[in-house]
Amino acid sequence: MSDDPAVAALLSEYPPEAQQLTLRVRKLLLRIIPDVHEQVYPNWRIISFRMGDEHKHQICWLAPQRLGVNLGFEQGAELPDPNGLLTGGAKQARNVHIRSARDVDVPKIASLVAAAIELHRGR
Numbered sequence: 001m002s003d004d005p006a007v008a009a010l011l012s013e014y015p016p017e018a019q020q021l022t023l024r025v026r027k028l029l030l031r032i033i034p035d036v037h038e039q040v041y042p043n044w045r046i047i048s049f050r051m052g053d054e055h056k057h058q059i060c061w062l063a064p065q066r067l068g069v070n071l072g073f074e075q076g077a078e079l080p081d082p083n084g085l086l087t088g089g090a091k092q093a094r095n096v097h098i099r100s101a102r103d104v105d106v107p108k109i110a111s112l113v114a115a116a117i118e119l120h121r122g123r
Contacts (some may be wrong), residue, residue, distance in 0.1 A: 006040035007047060014064045022069040023061055024104055033059055033117065046072070051120060059116045068099040071109065079115045083108045098114050
């Protein structure tokens with residue numbers, strides 16, 4: 001389980017496999033986002049990752065699910081996605097559905113996060 005009590009509380013509602021997968025992706029995001037600020041939103045059931053304190057600085061989020069975790073991008077519709085990882089039909093937001101450890105393709109996820117960081121810096 002997580003050493004962060006807010007993360008642990010959020011994940012306690014999910015099966016162990018989903019908890020482990022969420023923690024694996026969380027560890028990756030904490031490693032690759034510069035000066036990351038993490039915020040848990042229990043009512044939304046997400047963990048937000050930001051490069052600043054305000055919502056407008058959000059790079060991505062994790063939304064645990066019963067069968068895995070979704071990695072979401074607020075401006076996902078604007079991100080290059082040559083590997084076809086992003087799903088969703090919302091006006092802007094897109095998700096990567098991660099259902100097993102096999103879906104955690106570090107280079108591909110890191111590429112999407114890097115693009116989201118660049119998009120954020122350009123705004």
